[in-house]
Amino acid sequence: MFIQTEATPNPATLKFLPGRVVMPEGTFEAKSPESAQFSPLAERLFSVPDVTGVFFGYDFITVTKADSEWQHLKPAILGAIMEHFMTGAPLFVGGHVQADEDGEEFFDEQDAPTVATIKELLETRIRPAVAGDGGDITFRGFKDGIVYLVMKGACSGCPSSTATLRHGIQNLLRHFLPDVREVQAV
Numbered sequence: 001m002f003i004q005t006e007a008t009p010n011p012a013t014l015k016f017l018p019g020r021v022v023m024p025e026g027t028f029e030a031k032s033p034e035s036a037q038f039s040p041l042a043e044r045l046f047s048v049p050d051v052t053g054v055f056f057g058y059d060f061i062t063v064t065k066a067d068s069e070w071q072h073l074k075p076a077i078l079g080a081i082m083e084h085f086m087t088g089a090p091l092f093v094g095g096h097v098q099a100d101e102d103g104e105e106f107f108d109e110q111d112a113p114t115v116a117t118i119k120e121l122l123e124t125r126i127r128p129a130v131a132g133d134g135g136d137i138t139f140r141g142f143k144d145g146i147v148y149l150v151m152k153g154a155c156s157g158c159p160s161s162t163a164t165l166r167h168g169i170q171n172l173l174r175h176f177l178p179d180v181r182e183v184q185a186v
Contacts, residue, residue, distance in 0.1 A: 001018070001019070001082050001085060001086060002019060003016055003017065003018050003019070003078055003081055003082060004016070004017040004019070005017070005074065005078075006134070008062065008133050008134040008135070008154035009133055009154065009160045009164075010064070010134075010135075010154045010155070010160075010161075012052075012064050012065055012066075013053070013062050013063065013064045013065075013134060013135075013153070013154040014062065014063055014065075014070055014074070014077075014134075015060050015061075015062050015133075015134035015154065016060060016061045016062070016063065016077065016078070016081055017059065017060050018059075018060075018061070018081055018082075018085055020059070020085065021058060021059055022056050022057065022058065022059055022060060022061055022091070023056040023057065023058060023091065024058070027055065027056060027057055027136045027152060027153070028042070028055070028056040028091075029053070029054070029055045029056075029152045029153060029156075030042045030046070030053065030054045030055075031052070031053050032046075033046040036054060038092050038093055038094070039054075039056075039091055039092050039093070040084065040089045040090065040091075040093060041054075041056075041061075041080070041081070041084040041089070041091055042054045042056075044080040044083065044084055045061075045063055045077060045080050045081075047080070048073060048076040048077055048080060049068070049073075050065050050066045050067065050068040050073060051063055051064070051065060051066075051073070051077070052064050052065060052066050053156070055134070055135070055136070055152055055153030055154070056091070057131055057134070057136060057153065058131070060131070060134060061081060062134040062135065062153045062154045063077055064154075064156075105139065105140060105141055106140070106141035106142075106143065106148075107141055107142040107143065108143070111142055111179075114142065114177055114179050114180075115139070115142050117176060117177055118139060118142060118147055118173060118177065118180070119139050121172065121173060121176060122137065122138070122139055122149075125172065126168075126169055126172070130155060130164075133154055133155070134153050134154035135151065135152055135153035135154040135155030135156070136151075136152040136153050136155065137149050137150065137151055137152070137155060137169070138150045138152070140186045141186075144181075145179055145180060145181030145182065146180075146181060146182045146183070146184055147170075147173060147180055147182070147183045147184070148184055148185075148186050149165070149169070149183060149184070149185055149186065150185070150186050151165075151185050161185065165183050165184070165185060166183070169183050170182065170183040
């Protein structure tokens with residue numbers, strides 16, 4: 001098994017590509033060992049010292065670290081991922097497939113057409129690009145011209161995430177939807 005790694009815009013996060021589907025639907029994010037309890041792979045990754053976050057996408061895993069150097073952490077992380085896939089262990093135990101819960105969406109019913117367009121743009125243009133960087137962005141709400149988004153994986157805590165929101169996503173949404181004034185991370 002050969003696992004590729006890619007840098008992400010977030011220097012504290014590295015993207016691992018195991019060459020197979022990791023999570024067929026949705027995404028999963030664990031920001032602590034406690035939130036990883038239903039995933040043997042996430043638990044294995046949190047057992048590596050200095051790992052502070054784990055994110056599963058369709059065909060990738062991103063791992064976030066605290067202060068250690070990647071050259072010291074990478075071999076243990078690669079070993080944990082390889083061991084997981086070689087043993088055939090499930091991604092989640094007890095039939096518990098836990099996808100991220102971003103909280104309940106909020107928007108006025110009169111804004112439903114605008115929200116539908118925002119969601120379509122997120123799915124077709126924004127999320128694929130963000131997944132390429134090892135993260136994910138999902139819709140949370142729309143109120144008074146402000147779009148609220150949840151940033152996950154490499155995007156969460158990324159130094160360039162503000163620029164991505166303001167100059168990339170906000171400009172794209174404004175181009176298609178004049179009702180959009182601003183984009184904010186939840």
